[in-house]
Amino acid sequence: MADIPFASIRRVFERAARLASQGTRVINFGIGRPDFDTPEHIKAAAKRALDQGLVHYTPNTGVPDLRQAIADSIQKYKQVAYSPETEIMVTAGGQEAIYLSLRAFLNPGDEILVPDPGYTQFASTIQLAGGKGLPMPMLADDNFRPDLKAAGKLISPHTRGIIVNSPHNPTGAVLDPDQVAEIGRFARTHGLVIFSDEAYDRILFPGADFSSPAALPGMKDRTVIWGSLSKTYAMTGWRVGYLAAPQELIGAAVRVQQNVLLSACSFAQAGAVAALNGPQECVAEMVAEFNRRRKIILDGIALAPGLECPATPRGAFYVFVRHDAAGLDSTGLADYILDNAGVAVVPGTPFGERGEGFLRISYATSQSECQEGMTRIAEVMQELTAGR
Numbered sequence: 315m316a317d318i319p320f321a322s323i324r325r326v327f328e329r330a331a332r333l334a335s336q337g338t339r340v341i342n343f344g345i346g347r348p349d350f351d352t353p354e355h356i357k358a359a360a361k362r363a364l365d366q367g368l369v370h371y372t373p374n375t376g377v378p379d380l381r382q383a384i385a386d387s388i389q390k391y392k393q394v395a396y397s398p399e400t401e402i403m404v405t406a407g408g409q410e411a412i413y414l415s416l417r418a419f420l421n422p423g424d425e426i427l428v429p430d431p432g433y434t435q436f437a438s439t440i441q442l443a444g445g446k447g448l449p450m451p452m453l454a455d456d457n458f459r460p461d462l463k464a465a466g467k468l469i470s471p472h473t474r475g476i477i478v479n480s481p482h483n484p485t486g487a488v489l490d491p492d493q494v495a496e497i498g499r500f501a502r503t504h505g506l507v508i509f510s511d512e513a514y515d516r517i518l519f520p521g522a523d524f525s526s527p528a529a530l531p532g533m534k535d536r537t538v539i540w541g542s543l544s545k546t547y548a549m550t551g552w553r554v555g556y557l558a559a560p561q562e563l564i565g566a567a568v569r570v571q572q573n574v575l576l577s578a579c580s581f582a583q584a585g586a587v588a589a590l591n592g593p594q595e596c597v598a599e600m601v602a603e604f605n606r607r608r609k610i611i612l613d614g615i616a617l618a619p620g621l622e623c624p625a626t627p628r629g630a631f632y633v634f635v636r637h638d639a640a641g642l643d644s645t646g647l648a649d650y651i652l653d654n655a656g657v658a659v660v661p662g663t664p665f666g667e668r669g670e671g672f673l674r675i676s677y678a679t680s681q682s683e684c685q686e687g688m689t690r691i692a693e694v695m696q697e698l699t700a701g702r
């Protein structure tokens with residue numbers, strides 16, 4: 315474990331909490347989770363499950379009703395047919411899906427291409443599973459799409475997979491169908507499995523369409539979907555996600571699960587069934603609210619000297635902002651903004667080396683906080699860039 319880095323993103327939260335405890339009213343643009351409450355009908359289903367005594371272990375792969383609901387939802391939103399009996403597994407959040415599948419899939423020393431910048435836990439989970447992440451550049455000036463030319467040069471005989479994450483944390487970038495198809499061809503050419511992190515699949519803004527590599531002709535057999543209910547239904551604390559993958563991989567992941575968690579929480583799974591099978595207006599409402607906040611943040615960035623948004627985010631709830639503030643690296647600037655504006659933002663570097671020069675702003679906070687936070691940031695950026 316000494317080689318596994320401590321999640322450095324936590325540093326921001328610890329500093330912000332310290333400031334808040336000293337009386338500063340901190341606006342938090344750091345946090346990577348929806349601020350909404352879980353919709354009432356989902357909570358009611360979990361409460362009912364408790365009252366009905368659904369308090370025991372469930373199958374390692376999750377309750378049949380939930381596996382069916384996941385398969386139905388994938389069919390509806392991703393147009394791919396999965397067998398709920400053999401190709402779906404319920405996990406404790408998308409993060410456990412990542413861990414179980416990588417632990418099941420990787421042999422010691424195997425390599426996986428990882429988006430850089432990308433979700434902080436990809437590289438460390440690969441490491442935890444005995445493999446090695448190969449940082450794959452994302453092209454900031456081309457909508458943060460993966461640089462497959464550069465990726466091709468990184469490939470060795472040990473490289474066995476590529477991680478795709480659309481909508482993308484930390485940039486909000488969404489891959490167009492032709493880009494997904496290009497990644498599919500790349501994976502096939504190099505004999506790679508695609509690990510597709512689809513945690514934000516339903517948080518899409520007008521003009522963006524979701525497409526899964528699993529839906530490409532002939533690609534389902536070489537794709538592993540990491541799914542999550544956390545972001546879609548504001549259920550981060552419930553810990554429900556899933557793996558959708560070829561039977562062989564699910565079989566191996568079950569063996570890992572038998573030695574890690576045994577099964578996901580019984581009544582959380584009951585809530586998840588209600589989330590997937592119940593009314594979906596709640597999702598549309600949350601996405602519409604995210605979209606209003608996105609506009610406030612983007613307008614604010616346009617008014618802040620020294621900040622620029624290279625690609626308009628089209629999904630998730632993040633903006634990845636390029637900065638140019640004399641003499642400060644990303645960590646220095648994030649600290650400066652927190653200390654002088656009382657706004658917590660995450661420096662780009664926890665997301666990978668190519669995150670240097672960027673800040674991640676998460677707009678999982680109210681419109682008025684978005685507005686005030688951006689006003690405060692614009693003021694300190696004015697001070698920092700004055701006299702140029």
Ligand SMILES: Cc1ncc(COP(=O)(O)O)c(C=O)c1O
Nearest residue numbers: 346407408409433483513542544
């Ligand atoms: C890209 C991505 N994948 C997976 C996760 C894990 O989420 P959860 O385990 O709550 O599903 C996150 C959380 O922020 C994420 O951003």
